[in-house]
Amino acid sequence: MKPLVIGTRDSELALWQAKTVQLQLKNNGVDSVLHPVKSSGDLNLDVPLYEMGITGIFTKSLDVALIKKEIDLAVHSMKDVPTQLPKTIVQAAVLNRANPYDILVHKGLDFLDGKGHIATGSLRRKAQWLNRYPNHEVSNLRGNVNTRLKKLKNNDWNAAIFAAAGLGRIQLTPKNSQIINWMIPAPAQGAMLVVSNEKNTQVLNALKPLNDKTTEICVSIERSFLRTLEGGCTAPIGALAQVNENDIHFEGVLLSLDGKQRFYIKKKCKINNYKGFGECCAQEILNQGGDKLMDKLRQIL
Numbered sequence: 001m002k003p004l005v006i007g008t009r010d011s012e013l014a015l016w017q018a019k020t021v022q023l024q025l026k027n028n029g030v031d032s033v034l035h036p037v038k039s040s041g042d043l044n045l046d047v048p049l050y051e052m053g054i055t056g057i058f059t060k061s062l063d064v065a066l067i068k069k070e071i072d073l074a075v076h077s078m079k080d081v082p083t084q085l086p087k088t089i090v091q092a093a094v095l096n097r098a099n100p101y102d103i104l105v106h107k108g109l110d111f112l113d114g115k116g117h118i119a120t121g122s123l124r125r126k127a128q129w130l131n132r133y134p135n136h137e138v139s140n141l142r143g144n145v146n147t148r149l150k151k152l153k154n155n156d157w158n159a160a161i162f163a164a165a166g167l168g169r170i171q172l173t174p175k176n177s178q179i180i181n182w183m184i185p186a187p188a189q190g191a192m193l194v195v196s197n198e199k200n201t202q203v204l205n206a207l208k209p210l211n212d213k214t215t216e217i218c219v220s221i222e223r224s225f226l227r228t229l230e231g232g233c234t235a236p237i238g239a240l241a242q243v244n245e246n247d248i249h250f251e252g253v254l255l256s257l258d259g260k261q262r263f264y265i266k267k268k269c270k271i272n273n274y275k276g277f278g279e280c281c282a283q284e285i286l287n288q289g290g291d292k293l294m295d296k297l298r299q300i301l
């Protein structure tokens, strides 16, 4: 078999993730090379992007490269992947999940009890923070992990929020940080997804051993919860499923942008019954009044 071509974005975190997949393939006797692509750029395809169902801003370029057969597989942070994959692209493996939680990088924690000013670009993190600390201010913070750490240093914010897995993977977790154990993470946060072409059975077979069944089940519940609620918009939604012996413990949340409204669910089911569980949890959120909030969010976002 010719070395497989692994498509990846070119940030430090994305490259680390792609190299992890490369190493796991290597351990199974499969050779590969990395093919980093810039996130935006020239996306010319014979068919319009929307006709292929290509939507995600982080995943677009790699979707196109896969469809053009420039790469054999692509590695993504699973939380960046839209719940609906493009036509002909399939989930090939979900890797064993790292820490799923968010982490607060701070300059001392005294601000928690008083006036505070934190930074995040995520609607989900902002809404949950404001729900808990209504008197705090939240500023927008964008860019890759390295950029955001630098911006935190150069501003007078008290803290910023990151994915623990993202910082941990590239060994950038600062000493002055703590896991935010009350904040419900993004669906699939901390998990890596490998996708490929549905017809490429050779590649799909090579990737099968990389799949972690427990992670696959947990993130599928979280993404079903998200898909049932969202209807194509990026609302402040958190979801986390965790396995404990034969049970799956699920927590999900939907908030208004200002954090004032919060719909929450905590529920468990047997692993064997996980099909439909995420949808069922989402339905309960909608029934609590989350449906009206989702209508409102769809008009704003």
Ligand SMILES: NCc1[nH]cc(CCC(=O)O)c1CC(=O)O
Pocket (backbone or CB within 6 Å): 077, 078, 079, 080, 145, 161, 162, 163, 165, 166, 167, 188, 189, 190, 191, 192
């Ligand atoms: N939104 C960007 C992004 N996509 C995946 C990660 C981290 C790794 C992960 O969550 O799996 C990050 C950085 C962050 O949220 O701080």
